[in-house]
Amino acid sequence: MIIDSHCHIPLISDDKSDQARIVQNATDAGVSHMLCVSVDLQTFEDVLFCAKNYPQVSASVGVHPTYVAGNLASVDDIATLAEDPNVIAVGETGLDFYQPNFDAERQEQQFRNHVRCARSINKPLIVHCRNSAGCLLKVLKEEGASKVGGVMHCFVEDWDTAKAAMDLGFYISFSGILTFKNAMDLQEVSKKIPLDRILVETDSPWLSPVPLRGKTNQPANVIHTLKFLADLREEDERFVADQTTENFNNLFGL
Numbered sequence: 001m002i003i004d005s006h007c008h009i010p011l012i013s014d015d016k017s018d019q020a021r022i023v024q025n026a027t028d029a030g031v032s033h034m035l036c037v038s039v040d041l042q043t044f045e046d047v048l049f050c051a052k053n054y055p056q057v058s059a060s061v062g063v064h065p066t067y068v069a070g071n072l073a074s075v076d077d078i079a080t081l082a083e084d085p086n087v088i089a090v091g092e093t094g095l096d097f098y099q100p101n102f103d104a105e106r107q108e109q110q111f112r113n114h115v116r117c118a119r120s121i122n123k124p125l126i127v128h129c130r131n132s133a134g135c136l137l138k139v140l141k142e143e144g145a146s147k148v149g150g151v152m153h154c155f156v157e158d159w160d161t162a163k164a165a166m167d168l169g170f171y172i173s174f175s176g177i178l179t180f181k182n183a184m185d186l187q188e189v190s191k192k193i194p195l196d197r198i199l200v201e202t203d204s205p206w207l208s209p210v211p212l213r214g215k216t217n218q219p220a221n222v223i224h225t226l227k228f229l230a231d232l233r234e235e236d237e238r239f240v241a242d243q244t245t246e247n248f249n250n251l252f253g254l
Contacts, residue, residue: 002226002241003248004219006092006201006254009036009057010046012218021106026219028037032049032056032245033254034219036151037092037126038236041073044081046199056095058252059084060126062114063092068106074129078117087254090118092153095139095202098130108139115143118150124251125150127170133161137204140168151251154203159189161244166197171251173199176209176217191233200226200249 004026006021009019023085026034028086036050044061051059061081063073065075078090093114093158095107118125129136146215155162162172172193176182202209202225204217209224229241246252 001245002200002222003200003245004028004034004204004222005151005199005248006037006040006175007034007204007219008206009034009050009197009219011039013218014046016049020054022204022218023050023056024069026222027056027156029223031188031219031222033058033248035060035248035252036123037090037139038062039088039209041077041081046076048084048086059222060089060091061087062093062126063087063110064092065094065096065107065111065128066102068103068110072106072110074162075112075113075117075120078114079121082121082123087123088254089124089126089150090114090121091150093125094128094131095132095136096128097132097135097240098239105155106134109119110137111136112131115140115164118148121142122148124148127152128154129157129161133157137161137164137168140165141172145169149251151199153201155189156186157189158185159192161192162189166193170181171197171247173201173209174225175201176207176213176221178224178225178232179210179240180213181184181210187232190229195233195235195240196245196247198229200244
């Protein structure tokens with residue numbers, strides 16, 4: 001069994017019949033479960049639809065860090081939606097200081113709201129980190145994120161960041177970026193992380209792994225990232241699949 005720990009099925013296609021095919025394609029490829037991740041509260045119902053209609057899919061609720069225009073998501077806003085039993089995580093949330101003219105103050109405020117919500121409902125966090133590791137780790141520590149843990153999704157940071165996140169009880173998730181030729185530093189980091197702290201993901205519809213770069217990504221393609229990771233670490237592919245599946249189930253209580 002393989003689990004795609006982070007995908008955005010409604011962003012691959014908003015057509016319900018297409019979504020059914022996407023889920024079936026993943027199942028046929030050996031992907032036993034998918035976590036369909038929310039990027040804003042306005043489209044959360046689309047995420048929840050997938051979780052309610054396909055037993056292979058679970059949902060999260062949260063707001064992507066770059067979505068800070070208008071009213072910020074409050075603790076209560078997130079917690080109310082997270083009451084649905086199909087919701088197993090809070091996020092994705094975090095900090096993204098990559099794009100020009102980012103609003104660090106509003107991103108941080110919204111991120112803190114997510115961490116506080118996760119603690120209040122005892123569900124793990126899905127954390128996005130881009131060009132913001134120092135500030136992000138500071139917020140996680142100050143807000144007591146270690147009480148619920150979570151996953152650093154689509155990880156591209158260095159070993160020190162990975163170690164600091166793991167010290168806070170977080171797992172490290174690798175996307176198709178790991179398979180890219182220019183990801184040598186990341187590949188070295190992936191070999192240092194204990195296997196019982198690793199997840200794999202697609203972040204579909206983006207970041208298709210080699211040999212599918214340039215194509216729209218989908219959950220079925222997580223098998224390529226997992227195989228690359230196993231080969232890189234010189235470990236048995238089935239063993240890596242089973243361990244990352246166990247890791248996911250341990251983190252999210254499945």
